Amino acid sequence: MAFSVSIPTASFNCFSSSNLSSSPSSPFRPFKIPPFWPWEKVKMGPLTVSPMGFGTWAWGNQLLWGYQESMDTELQQTFNLAAENGINLFDTADSYGTGRLNGQSEKLLGKFVREFPRKQTRDDIVIATKFAAYPWRLTPGQFVKACRGSLERLQLEQLGIGQLHWSTANYAPPQELALWDGLVAMYDKGLVRAVGVSNYGPKQLVKIHNYLKARGVPLCSAQVQFSLLSMGKDQMEIKDICDSLGIRLIAYGPLGLGMLTGKYTSSNLPLGPRALLFRQILPGLEPLLISLREIAQRRRKTLPQVAINWCICNGAIPIPGVKTIKQVEENLGALGFRLSSDELLQLEYAARESPQKMIQNVFQTR
Numbered sequence: 001m002a003f004s005v006s007i008p009t010a011s012f013n014c015f016s017s018s019n020l021s022s023s024p025s026s027p028f029r030p031f032k033i034p035p036f037w038p039w040e041k042v043k044m045g046p047l048t049v050s051p052m053g054f055g056t057w058a059w060g061n062q063l064l065w066g067y068q069e070s071m072d073t074e075l076q077q078t079f080n081l082a083a084e085n086g087i088n089l090f091d092t093a094d095s096y097g098t099g100r101l102n103g104q105s106e107k108l109l110g111k112f113v114r115e116f117p118r119k120q121t122r123d124d125i126v127i128a129t130k131f132a133a134y135p136w137r138l139t140p141g142q143f144v145k146a147c148r149g150s151l152e153r154l155q156l157e158q159l160g161i162g163q164l165h166w167s168t169a170n171y172a173p174p175q176e177l178a179l180w181d182g183l184v185a186m187y188d189k190g191l192v193r194a195v196g197v198s199n200y201g202p203k204q205l206v207k208i209h210n211y212l213k214a215r216g217v218p219l220c221s222a223q224v225q226f227s228l229l230s231m232g233k234d235q236m237e238i239k240d241i242c243d244s245l246g247i248r249l250i251a252y253g254p255l256g257l258g259m260l261t262g263k264y265t266s267s268n269l270p271l272g273p274r275a276l277l278f279r280q281i282l283p284g285l286e287p288l289l290i291s292l293r294e295i296a297q298r299r300r301k302t303l304p305q306v307a308i309n310w311c312i313c314n315g316a317i318p319i320p321g322v323k324t325i326k327q328v329e330e331n332l333g334a335l336g337f338r339l340s341s342d343e344l345l346q347l348e349y350a351a352r353e354s355p356q357k358m359i360q361n362v363f364q365t366r
Contacts, residue, residue, distance in 0.1 A: 042317065044248040045194040045220030047160060049126050051312055052335060053089030054082055054328070055252060055319040060097030060104025064273055065323065067101070072108060074324060079112040081328045083121050091223070091250070091319045093130035093165055094150050103153050110154035126160035128221070128250075130198050133168050133179055143182025147191050161220055162192035166199040167208075180208060184215045196221035196250070202237040209245055219247050226251035226316055228260060228288060228307055228351045229281075243315060251311045254318035255304055256281075262289060262303040284354050291350035295343050301333060308334035310347055 041048045058065035059075055079090075096105035106129060116122050131137075131146045147162055164183060168175040183195045197208060200222055209219045222242055226235055226249065242249040255261055257274055259282060266282050269275040292303045299306065304320070308331060311318040320331050339347075 042248070044161075044317070045218055047126050047194060047220070049089040049317065050087045051317060052087065052308065052331065053091055053126075053128075053250070053317055053319040054087055054331070055321040056090060056092045056105045056109055057096055057321050058323045059092075059108050060101040062101065063098045065321075066272065067098075067104075067323075071323065075108060076112050076115070078322050078325055078328045079109070080116060081325055082322065082332075083116055083125065085328075085332055087332075088121075088124045089126050089128065089160075089317065089319070091128045091130075091252070093132065094146060094153075095130075095132040095165065103149075106150055106153040110156065114155060127154060127156070128161035128163060128196065128223075129154070129159060130163040130165035130223075131182075132165045133175065135172070135175075137179070137182075138175060139178050140181040140185045143179055144185050144189065144191070146182075147186045151191065158190060159192045161194045161196045162186050163196040163198050163221070163223060164200075167197070167201075167204050169204050180211055184212065184217050187217045194218070194220035196223060198223040198252075200224070200238075201234055202241055205238060205241055205247075206245075209247065219245070221248045221250050223250035223252055223319075225253045226311060226314075226318075227254045227256050228292075228310055228347055229253075229256040229285075231348065231351060239314065239316070249316040251316040251318040254308050254311045254320050256307075259285060260288075260292065260303060260307040262293065287353040288347070288350045291346050295339070295346070299337065301337075302330060304330055305334040306339070306347075309337065309339050310344065313339050313344055 040051055042051050058067060061067050082090075090109055092105045092109050094103055094106060097103055109127060113122055113125055113127070116125075129150050131143060131150070137143055137146060147159070150162075151157065151159065162183065164179055168179065186192050187195050195212065195217060196219065197205065200208065205222055212219050222238065224230075224235060224238055226239070230253065239249055241247070257277070258264060258270060259278060264270060264278055264282060266279065269278050269282075289303070292306050295301075296303050296306045301309075308318050308320060312334070318334075320327075322328050322331065
């Protein structure tokens, strides 16, 4: 099943420089759109979204991303800049945050949407949140309650996409059916416009698609770790299944937690738990990083922009995480061009030549 792409004719007015500059009183920082910024939108079930979204895992996560509440002002600026420049898909989860900050990502995202000054932009924003398959969520009603909790934190009446954060098939199969029925219930009650899943492997993805279809609920999206570091057999099989069933693949971790940015080396590791993983994988990434640099220099792009564009060229909607204005500006540069077939092959060959790969999410099923 092919996905349609719409390019609103009215949006071509955005190519003029007069429409891109901010007035002195504007709350937005000026950003120079690439000259052929597509402003294209892609279909995802009943929704129309930007070809790239942004993830908000870091918003509230102190352990892995060093979040502090003093960052909230810049986080709001990053949201504003993204929304002002056409990004309308934002991914979050009810478990994003650590300790007392669980749910902080949803609270911040809801606040930023409400305070965005342009109503038309606010109305176009699609929030996709994920509901954790906690052991105490054993009935469809408890899953619906989780959805209502997210709506309360976001202060919304309806979500864009309600997603099951992971499958319990690997460790608690009886719980799985209750969670699926919970997705059906929240859809039937109108709490979500669409439903999706996350961390589902190929077999479970087909099963839930067929189950939901029989209940009259279309499966809109499947979110998995997908990047040049995560293009193994299972991930490519998931992509093929999504393409054949009309499910949109959402790619989280398109930059491999930062390993594909070119910023880090074995002697320059990030702080925190990521350093352990980077120390294992980075030494074997040289073939891939060399190819990324070659293409980036030829294209006058950066390594992250090329890596994200690879995901887009493979039909996925990447959702790189952002927490600074600089990251938004960088990631926006991944739009407005497409890698050639030769460049895609070069990157994929280099990825296979690199001996180390990103470890897969422990919750991903077969």
